[in-house]
Amino acid sequence: MRAAAAATTALLLSACGAEPAPRLEASETLGARAWSETLVVDGHIKASANTPLTVPGSGWESRILVDMVADGSAVRKGQVVARFDAPQSRMELSQAETELLRKALGEEGIAMAAGVNQVVLAADSAKVDADLALSERYAKVDLSVFARNKVLDALADIGYLSTKRGYLGWKSGQVAARSGADSAVLRSQRDSVMLMADQKRKNLAALELVAPHDGVFLQAADWDGTKAEIGASQRVGQEFGSLPDLDMLVAHFSVAEGRAFGLKVGLPVRVRLLGVGTEMSLKVTRVGSTASVKSGESPVKYSDFEAAIDKATALKLGLKPGQAMRATVQLVDQAGALTVPNMALVQDGSGFAVYTEEQGKAVRHKVVLGLRGPVRSEVKSGVAAGARVLLLPETEEKKS
Numbered sequence: 532m533r534a535a536a537a538a539t540t541a542l543l544l545s546a547c548g549a550e551p552a553p554r555l556e557a558s559e560t561l562g563a564r565a566w567s568e569t570l571v572v573d574g575h576i577k578a579s580a581n582t583p584l585t586v587p588g589s590g591w592e593s594r595i596l597v598d599m600v601a602d603g604s605a606v607r608k609g610q611v612v613a614r615f616d617a618p619q620s621r622m623e624l625s626q627a628e629t630e631l632l633r634k635a636l637g638e639e640g641i642a643m644a645a646g647v648n649q650v651v652l653a654a655d656s657a658k659v660d661a662d663l664a665l666s667e668r669y670a671k672v673d674l675s676v677f678a679r680n681k682v683l684d685a686l687a688d689i690g691y692l693s694t695k696r697g698y699l700g701w702k703s704g705q706v707a708a709r710s711g712a713d714s715a716v717l718r719s720q721r722d723s724v725m726l727m728a729d730q731k732r733k734n735l736a737a738l739e740l741v742a743p744h745d746g747v748f749l750q751a752a753d754w755d756g757t758k759a760e761i762g763a764s765q766r767v768g769q770e771f772g773s774l775p776d777l778d779m780l781v782a783h784f785s786v787a788e789g790r791a792f793g794l795k796v797g798l799p800v801r802v803r804l805l806g807v808g809t810e811m812s813l814k815v816t817r818v819g820s821t822a823s824v825k826s827g828e829s830p831v832k833y834s835d836f837e838a839a840i841d842k843a844t845a846l847k848l849g850l851k852p853g854q855a856m857r858a859t860v861q862l863v864d865q866a867g868a869l870t871v872p873n874m875a876l877v878q879d880g881s882g883f884a885v886y887t888e889e890q891g892k893a894v895r896h897k898v899v900l901g902l903r904g905p906v907r908s909e910v911k912s913g914v915a916a917g918a919r920v921l922l923l924p925e926t927e928e929k930k931s
Contacts, residue, residue: 557922558888559875561914563867568793568904570860573805574784576840577852578775582744584612584751587737588767590730592620594738596763602750603853606742606774613740613771624731627724634721638714645710649703656699663692734767746774747851775852780845781837782813784858788822791834792903793862800838805855809848813838815860863904870907875922876900885914886924893924 586594599613606612742748750758750772759765782802786794800813816839822832838858840850876883879897886893898913914920 558919559872559922561869561871561910561918561920562916563869566863566865566868566870566904566907566909567861568863568906570786570790570794570862570905571857572784572786572790572860573855573857574782575852575856576780576850576854577783578746578777579779579781579837579839580776582746582774582776583770584740584748584772584774586615586765586767586769586771587740588615588617588734589737590734590767592617592734592767594765594767596759596761596765598761599740599750600748602748602758602772603851604748605777605851606746606748608742608744610742611739612742612748612774615738615740615765617735617738620731620734624728624735627728627731630724631721631728634717634724637717638721641710641713641717645706648706652699652703652706656696656703659692659696659699663696740771742774744774744776746777747853749773749775749852777845777851778842780840780842780850780852781816782840782856782858783835783837785825785833785835788832788834790905791822791836792905792908794818794834794836794860799861801859801861802838802856803858804848805857811840811844811848813840813858863902868902869910869916871898871910871920872907872922873903873905875920875924876908877924883908885910886921887914888919888921893921 588594594615594617597614597616600606600610751770752758759771765771782800794815796815796818798815800815802811802813803809804811815836817837819835822834824830824832844850871885875885876898877885877895882897883900884895884897886895888894896914896918899911901909901911903909
């Protein structure tokens, strides 16, 4: 009877608008406990230093790829990585050599023509000198024994022959000057052709791409992801590949920005090579300072980090750039720490706050955090052990 009366009274109070009992939220009692968090991420081996390899030659000449080592092959210093041919340069060199021969023949022709002209002028000059000497001889004899017309002809011959001798001397000089000018033009043209021929010979002498140091040849891909094949046309100076330095290998990883909490230099990394199962123990040696998107198709930003591999280990295991691996990074490993799940944290200006359950009500506490992990974060101050922390607090932001 009493129980029934009490139930009836409660129902009546409820019907009259009395406050119901507070609804309990998902919560966790704050206390020191073991805290261990790891980050599992896939990556690959890469060289921290790469030597770019370009198509050999100078200028903007084209090349035809005729032979190359396989992509990913180990090469030694001085080894030929790829061979090219330059049919266009060969044809232009042949034309230039033919043109040089023509210029040489032209110079010989000019010299011979000048020599013939000089011989003819010398003969004419000799005849004029002989006629002039004869005329001068008649001009000095006793004119009384000759007829007047003969005297006048002899005097006229002296003036004409003297003028002709001067003309022949001038013409001889003109022949020498003209032949010199023609020869100078041909020499200038020959020098230009010779310069072009030397450039072609130099290009034809640079048809082999030689490895500058030991490494692994990695062929470069075009913008569409394709790689050059035998018979493909290449441009001088075009990127053909790279030669990673095997003395400086690192394990390279990219992780989504939201999972990069706690990453720092010096953390232990356990690496397993995919496909072979070989494991290595490394340490984080570099953590990227900024995060960036990998492609325009996804807005997710990624941070990168690396773990250096010593040369002895790389040689012992035969490691090469491009090998895939999976790493487990030990972010946190503490025997006892006050931690809260990250889902319980609420942004509070530049800091964070948590909500605790106190007498059926949610009370906000600003907290100072220590280490951050992907799942939990360490609480330094702001809330004491034993508090019941709400995991999914009903904040004003959520209500609005």
